[in-house]
Amino acid sequence: MxxxxxxxxxxxxxxxxxxxxxxxxxxxxxxxxxxxxxxxxxxxxxxxxxxxxxxxxxxxxxxxxxxxxxxxxxxxxxxxxxxxxxxxxxxxxxxxxxxxxxxxxxxxxxxxxxxxxxxxxxxxxxxxxxxxxxxxxxxxxxxxxxxxxxTRDGRFLSRSGAQVGDLIAVSGTIGAAAAGLKLLQLPDDDPRRHAATAPALIDALLEPQPRVELGELLLASGASAAMDLSDGLLGDLPKILSASQVSAELQIADLPVASSVRALFPHDWLSMALSGGEDYELVFTASQEAYDAISGPANDFHQMVTVIGRVVEADTSGASLRMFDESGNQVPHTTGAFTHF
Ligand SMILES: [Mg+2]
Missing domain, CATH: 3.30.1330.10 (PurM-like, N-terminal domain)
Structure with a gap:
């Protein structure tokens, strides 16, 4: 034939x-x-x-x-x-x-x-x-x-509603898609390619799960702003901050990064989580009360959500993002999304 x-x-x-x-x-x-x-x-x-x-x-x-x-x-x-x-x-x-x-x-x-x-x-x-x-x-x-x-009942979430004092949270884990890409780019004889945890990371890159149910729950529970993570946390979160004219403080220790990503990439896991992109998880802001209304039901459909920081007042220079390590020291970083040109 x-x-x-x-x-x-x-x-x-x-x-x-x-x-x-x-x-x-x-x-x-x-x-x-x-x-x-x-x-x-x-x-x-x-x-x-x-x-x-x-x-x-x-x-x-x-x-x-x-x-x-x-x-x-x-x-x-x-x-x-x-x-x-x-x-x-x-x-x-x-x-x-x-x-x-x-x-x-x-x-x-x-x-x-x-x-x-x-x-x-x-x-x-x-x-x-x-x-x-x-x-x-x-x-x-x-x-x-x-x-x-x-829309649902004429309502929708946008990037511009984050309020000072809100929590900042993400769904699922971040960095898995970037780890999956890295695995695919390694030579075939690299033992990490054959790790038991490798298929799930590669799957995260190849077949991302859009968080439709969670988006509906965020809307119903009064989240103040949301967006999906296509360009990585440092690429995307600043878009919420500038649309809402606020700043953010993030705790590195609270970032939900899969243990398999940390284990396979002990030197790169943080940059994968912050700048890797393509995770297609949701990052959102919510008051403590709204967050409490989200995290319980999210668990019911096996959707983990994790608080990673807090919305603070914009600096005189405008919206900015500050990151802190476990000892409370500020960690330098560069923000910015992948651009095609
Ligand atoms: Mg988007």
């Missing part, structure tokens, strides 16, 4: 195969008046809600490498990074569209694996896949995903 490629089946043959491969739950729903196959999708939002719209691009060799990312997890991740932005607003993800730039030689089976990964997350999140576009790309694979979500 000859191997089908994007070039041999053509754009419409490919779209047909993708559509048929999707579970019916993610391509049809009463709210989806018109799904894949017309000029546009037609979708009925919940009356009274406002729409949340987010888009993210992933480009081969910038965001991922097919030497270490398989197509199925790539499908999951390209949707997950967008769903994570909806989660950060406390929103409900509703539907997604995909734009793929492909070379003609790509195997159809690889594209179907990509959609299998995306559909797995869409189904788990109660979302629909509403269509997209497929174009030829001369060299690299490029992926553009747009997700539409909804």
């Amino acid at each position: 000859t191997r089908e490629t994007v070039g041999s089946v053509g754009e419409f043959g490919l779209i047909d195969r993708i559509t048929k491969s999707l579970p019916s739950k993610v391509r049809s729903h009463p709210s989806m008046r018109v799904g894949i196959g017309d000029d546009t999708a037609v979708w009925q939002p919940t009356p009274g809600e406002q729409l949340l719209v987010t888009t993210d691009a992933l480009v081969e060799r910038i965001h991922f490498d097919l030497d270490w990312q398989d197509w199925e997890s790539l499908g999951w991740k390209s949707l997950a990074v967008n769903v994570s932005d909806i989660a950060a607003m406390g929103g409900r993800p509703a539907l997604a569209t995909f734009t793929l730039g492909l070379q003609a030689e790509v195997a159809v089976d690889d594209i179907l694996a990509f959609y299998r990964g995306a559909a797995r997350l869409a189904e788990a999140s109660g979302m629909l896949i509403a269509g997209g576009d497929i174009v030829r790309s001369p060299e690299c694979l490029s992926i553009g995903v747009t997700v539409v979500g909804e």
Whole structure:
């Protein structure tokens, strides 16, 4: 049997195969008046809600490498990074569209694996896949995903509500994705590649879990500000601080860093946790009272949250972030997010 490629089946043959491969739950729903196959999708939002719209691009060799990312997890991740932005607003993800730039030689089976990964997350999140576009790309694979979500009872979380005195907390652990990336980049004979804890760290990079349930809980419990961690704590937390015009004090000893990350990377774990990025956990601020209302129920769905610091008054020079070690000494650091140019 000859191997089908994007070039041999053509754009419409490919779209047909993708559509048929999707579970019916993610391509049809009463709210989806018109799904894949017309000029546009037609979708009925919940009356009274406002729409949340987010888009993210992933480009081969910038965001991922097919030497270490398989197509199925790539499908999951390209949707997950967008769903994570909806989660950060406390929103409900509703539907997604995909734009793929492909070379003609790509195997159809690889594209179907990509959609299998995306559909797995869409189904788990109660979302629909509403269509997209497929174009030829001369060299690299490029992926553009747009997700539409909804507010909950017209309400949402933003970056600008942090108040002096609020606690600063993060979900899950930080640094695992950066450790996973480092593991994938090590030579194959490095014993750390074969550590029992390695697969979970690599998984954290390849298939991040967007924190939709936690976002909903943060909104319901009165968290004051939130965002998702795509660029690392030192890249992202300053965005909350400047939007809210406050400063922060963090305790390094309180950072939730997995023991496996500390054990495998005794010299790098702190920089992985602070600047590694791609954890897609939520960082949020909340009064003590709101935090207490969050941490109990979060445990019920196995979502760990950890206080890492406190919001303080902005300095005369503006919003800033100070970090302290166990002895109370201030630790120097550089903030700033990864920038593409
Ligand atoms: Mg974000």
